[in-house]
Amino acid sequence: NAGVTQTPKFRILKIGQSMTLQCTQDMNHNYMYWYRQDPGMGLKLIYYSVGAGITDKGEVPNGYNVSRSTTEDFPLRLELAAPSQTSVYFCASLPPGSNYGYTFGSGTRLTVV
Amino acid sequence: GQQLNQSPQSMFIQEGEDVSMNCTSSSIFNTWLWYKQDPGEGPVLLIALYKAGELTSNGRLTAQFGITRKDSFLNISASIPSDVGIYFCAGQRNGNKLVFGAGTILRVKS
Numbered sequence: 001n002a003g004v005t006q007t008p009k010f011r012i013l014k015i016g017q018s019m020t021l022q023c024t025q026d027m028n029h030n031y032m033y034w035y036r037q038d039p040g041m042g043l044k045l046i047y048y049s050v051g052a053g054i055t056d057k058g059e060v061p062n063g064y065n066v067s068r069s070t071t072e073d074f075p076l077r078l079e080l081a082a083p084s085q086t087s088v089y090f091c092a093s094l095p096p097g098s099n100y101g102y103t104f105g106s107g108t109r110l111t112v113v
Numbered sequence: 114g115q116q117l118n119q120s121p122q123s124m125f126i127q128e129g130e131d132v133s134m135n136c137t138s139s140s141i142f143n144t145w146l147w148y149k150q151d152p153g154e155g156p157v158l159l160i161a162l163y164k165a166g167e168l169t170s171n172g173r174l175t176a177q178f179g180i181t182r183k184d185s186f187l188n189i190s191a192s193i194p195s196d197v198g199i200y201f202c203a204g205q206r207n208g209n210k211l212v213f214g215a216g217t218i219l220r221v222k223s
Contacts, residue, residue, distance in 0.1 A: 104155030
């Protein structure tokens with residue numbers, strides 16, 4: 001099992017550009033999450049999904065969109081990149097009924113200039 | 114939103130020293146988790162706590178679930194250079210979402 005895989009690892013965007021951060025997991029986990037990590041701020045939940053076809057907003061959803069067409073994939077879309085979206089983005093997954101914590105990907109470091 | 118107050122923000126200690134960090138909340142949680150993040154990587158689960166008062170060890174790490182269910186502690190004994198990283202606490206209520214603390218940055222002098 002590869003676990004949770006995120007691509008790309010690094011990306012520099014210009015203000016107003018768009019991009020999709022990819023996340024895929026091969027553990028058949030129903031629950032998937034997107035977090036952003038800002039220095040000294042911990043991890044903030046952007047969006048999450050409890051299964052294919054179901055998504056919901058987290059704490060900081062503005063400026064982002066997600067889709068969940070399959071169990072494996074949970075891409076995060078930035079439509080009009082802004083400097084405030086410079087951050088490290090983490091995808092995570094969890095099997096249903098588990099309270100054992102998430103499995104995280106290794107992150108995508110995004111800089112918007 | 115919900116917040117976890119994690120302290121200290123950072124620590125710079127001598128190799129071999131013990132380390133203590135804690136997390137507090139104004140809300141009750143049913144599960145407390147401690148993660149470690151190495152540079153350039155995602156957080157990795159260290160210890161999970163499920164009952165108030167529970168004390169759990171994982172090698173040199175020991176964590177406790179506070180009696181009030183509003184706090185948790187992590188201790189690292191006899192620190193070594195590979196302990197460096199960011200340690201996060203996280204709380205979970207019923208349901209699947211975690212709330213994270215801001216992290217404790219640990220640096221070890223050898």
